[in-house]
Amino acid sequence: MRHQPHASDLLEIARSTIKHELLPALEGEQVYQALMVMNALGIVGRQISGDDACASKSALLGQLLGKPAEDSRTANTELSQKIRAGEFDAGSKREQLLAHLWATTLDQVRESNPKYLKSLGLS
Numbered sequence: 001m002r003h004q005p006h007a008s009d010l011l012e013i014a015r016s017t018i019k020h021e022l023l024p025a026l027e028g029e030q031v032y033q034a035l036m037v038m039n040a041l042g043i044v045g046r047q048i049s050g051d052d053a054c055a056s057k058s059a060l061l062g063q064l065l066g067k068p069a070e071d072s073r074t075a076n077t078e079l080s081q082k083i084r085a086g087e088f089d090a091g092s093k094r095e096q097l098l099a100h101l102w103a104t105t106l107d108q109v110r111e112s113n114p115k116y117l118k119s120l121g122l123s
Contacts, residue, residue, distance in 0.1 A: 011045040046111045057107065060100050064093070 005013070015038050023034050061069040061079065069075035082088065088097040109117055117123045 008045045008048045011041050011048070015041045015045075043112060046114070057100070057104060060096070060103070064088075064096055064100060 018034055018038050018041075023031065023038075026034055058069050058072065058075075061072070061075050065075060065078055065082070083097070088094050106117070106122065110123075114123065
């Protein structure tokens with residue numbers, strides 16, 4: 001069991017410190033660099049928060065493949081091969097695939113650019 005604060009809380013403290021304490025004192029290219037660091041810290045924080053979602057996506061990917069998906073890179077490669085082979089062209093497997101792809105896409109955008117999803121009303 002971890003002690004408080006959680007890693008995502010520490011990242012938010014770091015982002016807040018950069019935004020409110022350091023950024024106002026910076027000029028020119030340093031402002032851009034600080035904003036890029038803040039963005040990276042935000043993505044990492046969202047990745048940490050999304051670890052539980054990864055487990056459920058892995059389970060769905062395992063269902064699509066018909067076996068446990070232990071390594072996501074290998075599983076995604078295998079899924080791509082099955083898609084190319086036409087194994088998901090019709091029926092309930094196609095619906096499961098589309099649900100998986102949509103959920104994966106939303107998770108990736110939620111992680112990298114959550115404001116965009118909010119602008120679409122999909123947060």
